Every structure is written in C-alpha cells, then in structure tokens.
Amino acid sequence: xxxxxxxxxxxxxxxxxxxxxxxxxxxxxxxxxxxxxxxxxxxxxxxxxxxxxxxxxxxxxxxxxxxxxxxxxxxxxxxxxxxxxxxxxxxxxxxxxxxxxxxxxxxxxxxxxxxxxxxxxxxxxxxxxxxxxxxxxxxxxxxxxxxxxxxxxxxxxxxxxxxxxxxxxxxxxxxxxxxxxxxxxxxxxxxxxxxxxxxxxxxxxxxxxxxxxxxxxxxxxxxxxxxxxxxxxxxxxxxxxxxxxxxxxxxxxxxxxxxxxxxxxxxxxxxxxxxxxxxxxxxxxxxxxxxxxxxxxxxxxxxxxxxxxxxxxxxxxxxxxxxxxxxxxxxxxxxxxxxxxxxxxxxxxxxxxxxxxxxxxxxxxxxxxxxxxxxxxxxx
Numbered sequence: 460x461x462x463x464x465x466x467x468x469x470x471x472x473x474x475x476x477x478x479x480x481x482x483x484x485x486x487x488x489x490x491x492x493x494x495x496x497x498x499x500x501x502x503x504x505x506x507x508x509x510x511x512x513x514x515x516x517x518x519x520x521x522x523x524x525x526x527x528x529x530x531x532x533x534x535x536x537x538x539x540x541x542x543x544x545x546x547x548x549x550x551x552x553x554x555x556x557x558x559x560x561x562x563x564x565x566x567x568x569x570x571x572x573x574x575x576x577x578x579x580x581x582x583x584x585x586x587x588x589x590x591x592x593x594x595x596x597x598x599x600x601x602x603x604x605x606x607x608x609x610x611x612x613x614x615x616x617x618x619x620x621x622x623x624x625x626x627x628x629x630x631x632x633x634x635x636x637x638x639x640x641x642x643x644x645x646x647x648x649x650x651x652x653x654x655x656x657x658x659x660x661x662x663x664x665x666x667x668x669x670x671x672x673x674x675x676x677x678x679x680x681x682x683x684x685x686x687x688x689x690x691x692x693x694x695x696x697x698x699x700x701x702x703x704x705x706x707x708x709x710x711x712x713x714x715x716x717x718x719x720x721x722x723x724x725x726x727x728x729x730x731x732x733x734x735x736x737x738x739x740x741x742x743x744x745x746x747x748x749x750x751x752x753x754x755x756x757x758x759x760x761x762x763x764x765x766x767x768x769x770x771x772x773x774x775x776x777x778x779x780x781x782x783x784x785x786x787x788x789x790x791x792x793x794x795x796x797x798x799x800x801x802x803x804x805x806x807x808x809x810x811x812x813x814x815x816x817x818x819x820x821x822x823x824x825x826x827x828x829x830x831x832x833x834x835x836x837x838x839x
Contacts, residue, residue, distance in 0.1 A: 479514075500520050504523065559581070574604065579609060675705050676706060688797050746770070747770040763814050769788070771790045
C-alpha cells in the first residue's frame with residue numbers, strides 16, 4: 460500500500476507537525492507497516508528545513524529539483540494568492556504524472572488542496588483522495604462550489620473536531636458517509652516527556668510570575684486583545700508579566716500597541732520557540748485569545764502541561780476541549796476576558812487542580828495513538 464501526504468506551506472504552522480505525526484503514526488502502530496510505503500510530496504522545497512524531524516522510514520518525493528519556496532511571496536493577500544496559483548499551475552503536470560505513474564492508494568491533502576482534488580478528473584479511482592480539513596474552513600462561495608462539484612470524487616473528508624463535522628454536515632456539501640472525525644495527533648507522548656524535562660534557561664523570567672500566549676502574530680490569534688487585557692490585569696496584579704511566543708505579520712502593530720499602552724517593560728516577545736512545554740510548565744496560566752481555532756494545538760499543549768487555561772469561546776475547538784472545566788470568555792470580548800481572569804484568581808486551588816485533571820483526560824483523543832486508531836478505519 461502507498462500513502463502520500465500533500466501539504467505545501469510557507470511558514471512554521473501547526474499543520475506541519477500534524478502531517479508528520481500522522482504519517483509517523485502509521486509507521487509506529489500499524490502491524491502491516493512493512494507493507495505500507497509512506498511519502499511526503501514536496502511541492503516547492505517546503506520540507507527541506509524539516510529533514511531532521513522526519514522519520515527515516517518516510518520518503519520525501521520532490522516535484523522540483525531546486526527549492527522554490529524562498530522565491531515565492533509569502534505575505535499579504537495578493538502575494539499569497541500569487542504563490543498559490545504558482546504552485547497550482549507549476550506543479551499541475553508534475554503531480555498528475557507522479558500519481559499516474561506511482562498509483563498511490565491514498566493521498567491525504569491538508570493545505571492548498573485544490574490541485575490534488577482537481578486532478579481527480581485525470582487519475583483513476585484506485586487512488587483515493589482524503590480531504591483533511593486543517594483548521595476551521597472558510598466556506599466562501601468559490602470553495603463551496605468547488606467542493607460541491609468534486610464531492611463525489613473525494614473519497615473521505617476528515618474533520619478535526621465534532622463541531623466542524625456538524626458544520627459541514629449542515630452545509631450538505633458532502634454525503635454523510637464521506638464525513639468522519641479524525642482528530643489531530645497533537646500530543647506525542649515521548650516528545651512531551653523529553654521536552655518538559657528541558658531546563659528553563661531564560662534568566663530574565665526565572666524568578667518572575669507570567670501569563671503566556673503562543674502562536675503566530677496574525678489577525679486570527681488576536682494578540683492585540685490579549686495585550687489590551689493584560690494592560691488592565693497588571694494594574695490589579697502588578698506581579699505579572701506577559702510572555703508571547705511567536706512571529707508573524709502583525710508583530711509591528713503588536714509592538715506599537717504594547718508601547719502605546721506603556722507596558723513594554725512587562726511584555727516579553729521571545730519569538731518562535733521549538734519547545735513551548737518548558738514555558739508552559741513555568742507559566743501561571745495560558746491565555747488563548749484567538750478569533751477561531753480548530754482545534755487549537757497550543758490549547759492541547761497547555762492542557763497536557765497542566766497549565767491553567769483561559770480561552771476565547773471561539774469556533775470550533777476550545778469549548779469541545781475544555782468543556783465546563785475551562786475558563787471560557789466571549790469571543791473577542793475584552794471585558795469578558797478580564798472578568799474570566801479575575802474569576803480564575805478567585806477560584807480555589809483544589810478546584811483548578813481537579814479541572815486540570817478532567818481536561819487532561821479529555822485530550823487523550825488528540826494523542827498520536829488515538830489518531831492512528833481513527834486513521835486505520837479509513838485506510839486499512
């Protein structure tokens with residue numbers, strides 16, 4: 460059996476680990492592993508930086524001899540649209556020929572999914588396309604029509620949360636028997652155990668009490684709301700600092716807001732961190748300010764780290780993960796975020812501890828092993 464993964468990307472995003480751990484789960488847990496060939500299709504050289512992280516049993520199939528990713532625009536709507544179209548047309552015949560020649564049994568498509576889906580017009584039914592919904596789908600008219608037209612040719616559509624499954628079911632794009640829930644393999648137990656042992660080596664924060672926010676500095680992650688809330692929180696609780704881990708196109712705007720609020724001495728921008736667990740373990744609490752998530756990878760990383768979570772009640776992951784045990788505030792509500800922080804501070808420690816345990820039990824469904832248990836129903 461041959462299984463391919465297609466997921467072109469431009470920057471450090473959670474989908475990268477999701478793809479790698481999904482592919483690795485087949486190798487680690489399938490009794491038929493020796494008979495299954497797993498491959499990542501490299502469209503523009505996106506996997507070049509991650510070779511050390513990729514299991515040596517996973518093949519990388521390069522569509523182009525040279526790495527094109529460094530030449531393509533990555534920022535702005537027009538730049539990203541150009542890159543998307545370039546990937547589609549430049550790799551059209553290369554991907555088509557690869558599929559026709561190698562005849563993979565399954566292709567999991569995560570990002571820039573339109574090309575492999577469109578190629579179902581030319582490839583035989585022996586190759587089954589599995590559309591992996593990565594994050595909350597923005598169902599504009601173009602995407603709706605595209606998915607509807609090709610719905611019969613797509614073998615399965617997997618959803619990261621039950622809420623997204625229900626959402627697509629109501630939209631009536633795909634037949635119900637094509638939809639299934641396949642939760643992301645966010646938690647890799649051995650990786651978590653190794654990383655949480657790492658020494659907290661930030662001398663500037665070692666003795667400080669801090670709140671943490673993690674993610675790309677984009678509109679989706681809504682860090683400006685978090686910064687504004689912190690400027691109010693620190694007036695009442697001056698012992699706190701705010702640590703932000705990430706990079707992104709909104710960094711300049713974020714810094715401007717921090718300076719305008721006169722809290723630059725209390726906010727620490729530490730950039731992208733490969734190991735977030737050592738920060739989560741040290742943090743007093745983690746705040747997710749996102750406008751949307753599905754499910755929210757860092758939310759799960761915080762939960763497994765036993766970090767108290769305060770999260771926006773955004774679609775589609777947080778409520779499903781935290782349930783009644785989490786501190787959920789109204790999506791994009793500054794006042795409600797501040798009130799939920801005060802509620803957290805006034806909650807007894809034994810109740811917070813009990814809730815952490817209940818949440819931690821719930822997130823077992825996002826482990827690599829549980830991911831494979833769902834995955835094998837699709838491929839074996």
